[in-house]
Amino acid sequence: MEPIRNHTIEESDLITGCIEGDRRMQEELYKRFSPKMYAVCLRYASNAEEAQDILQDGFIKIFKKLDSFRGDGSFEGWIRRVFVNTSIEYFRRKKYLQPVTEKEENTIEGKYVSALDELAEKDILELITRLSPGYRTVFNMYVVEGYSHKEIGDMLGISEGTSKSQLSRAKALLQELVKNILKTDRNKFYHEQP
Template sequence: MFFRKSSSFSDNDLPSVIQACRANDSRAQRILFKQFFGYAKSICLRYTSSVEEAEDVLNEGFLKAFQHLDSYNEALPFKAWLRTILVNTAISHYRRNSRFEQQSSLESGEQVALDNDVVDQIAADEILALVQKLNPTHRTVFMMHVVDGYSLHEIAELLNHNEATVRSNYSRARQKLQQLIKQAYPFHVKSGPAASVPYHEN
């Protein structure tokens, strides 16, 4: 476990908490963990299919964060640094537990377009619940590209797969999520050309 000894710091001063964590201060580590627990868990939930799985990724991610705090540049936002650690941990978790779908051809089928006001009527947590219904491959590619901003080329490199396969799985993820939105919100969705799927980050 990463909790160890104690030193002096101010609970409300993030730089001093981080500095104490670098010295393996157990109370500082608990405070940092508590302060960013909700934020971290929301990220992990996006990449996993259950709360239990998300907590496994979260704990592993925080452990890595504490082990690599010396690499954190305090001139940059800590949240952004922690987010990168958590996303990379989620990717590693996915690679350990899933087999990537080696298919590069797109499936045909009806796509749906969203009415202009649907974004305002679907809460972020409701969309997240639908995203979690996607299979692990589609969910991971979708979250990396839409929410965390990775290019499809970068995703292919991180997952060690060719870009055509990643592009195919991203397209399928969009189609499946659009179908789920259509089923959940039939009065706000109409058939038509493919539209981008809305997502509001907390």
């Protein structure tokens, strides 16, 4: 059986084929969406191995739940949501977050001048991977995925205040990383001048 290697297969045919258990269609679905979904997994994972585990779990869920896709919205959007939720579930099992007290929550809320505007998107994504899993997950859910602190709290089983403090700490750490990079670049510039 030769694999299907084109994107001219209609999504509806691809979905139907996968639901019916057609291995070639399942392989095509995997090849079509795995690169983008792996990128989603990497944003939440601590390393490439974790990202691979999440990717595998996500595709298992996709194939099991494919018949629940109703066609409301884009198919890729539905798949992406499954992967975000799978990443969050994986994160919750690892228990990376520590609750904070109300006093800590009130002192953490700070105002940060964003130096992130001076970096390219790929640089920012690379910096995000340097955050601890707890900070990285809350940052991704709030900034990238657009969840509210209440939603994040509900999904991760933490308080809204813990979500806010994790985001605040993530921003502070990112700001420090950016300042260090900019300072290093500035020093290189001045030392390289004739």
